[in-house]
Amino acid sequence: RLKAVAFLLHRQPHLLKTQLYVTPLELVLSSCGVIENGEQRQNKALITKMNNLSISSPDYLHIVNDTFANSDCYCLPQPPKLLTIMDGEAITAKRTAAVSAISAKLFKPALSEVLCILGSGQQARSHYDVFTKLFKFKEVRVWSRNKEMAQRFVNDLQDPVTVCSSVKEAVIGADVIVTATGASQPILFGEWVKPGAHIAAVGACRPDWRELDDVLMREAVVYVDSREGATAESGDIILSGAEVFAELGEVINGSFPAQREKTTVFKSLGMGIQDAVSAKLVLEKWNSEY
Ligand SMILES: NC(=O)C1=CN([C@@H]2O[C@H](COP(=O)(O)OP(=O)(O)OC[C@H]3O[C@@H](n4cnc5c(N)ncnc54)[C@H](O)[C@@H]3O)[C@@H](O)[C@H]2O)C=CC1
């Protein structure tokens, strides 16, 4: 599955999320992806996902089958068939962690012993699951601004994880750091980060929100899922003025190197194509089993 996501990341155009302010919801993001199967362009599917950025509201993922073939445009000449509706929260958690894991695979130091996760919500958990499944760490640490929540997070796990009392304590000496919080101001400071560490920065997905400070953003080699998305949606990039070195897809296809000996930041914002590929995998599995 990681391979499928990696492959598609460097060959699909990115469609920027549409952001709407709708009362009483705080913010709705709609991401969109298109799947085409084979040369004949049959079984095309248009996938849309709506997120409500207000914490603890539901997400919706709709997959709409586009019933015509051999056309170059995506306007629909006839009403499309609604193929399925899926739980967007579950898919978002898994696909975001899968893409961060690709970044860690490419950029983490060769000897990576300590994993640190900042945040203890859904993304923190999905990142814990994928990172500890794919990589071997000697120590895993978690910090959350709500210590009880961090303790609950740890109590749910089989393997030992240390709950830290401060971000500084959690990140000092860490080789891989995941930031998955709702912070709107920097919580991770460059002066604490071990040279050569890899940071998968998942939160702060608004142009005026931050998780990482200017020092870290300017000193690290910065990779993104989409340049277009990063320069429109990421406060860490826009407000620090940091230069984007490459997209993940540009590293996967060999256009840019993975500078794993340097401190690296992967600024994740999420792309419609990640939802589309993941939803297609879920649907295929469902169809093969039921
Ligand atoms: N890059 C991507 O593709 C995606 C990014 N996200 C972002 O990832 C972040 C985490 O998402 P979820 O785990 O789903 O949310 P969640 O609500 O399950 O967890 C949020 C975590 O952040 C902590 N938190 C909230 N406000 C904070 C603050 N001011 N300072 C420090 N910690 C704070 C909470 O205590 C909790 O541990 C959010 O910013 C969300 O928008 C979510 C989905 C996809």
Ligand SMILES: O=C(O)C1=NCCCC1
């Ligand atoms: O891609 C997504 O899904 C999201 N990206 C940024 C913030 C929340 C959801």
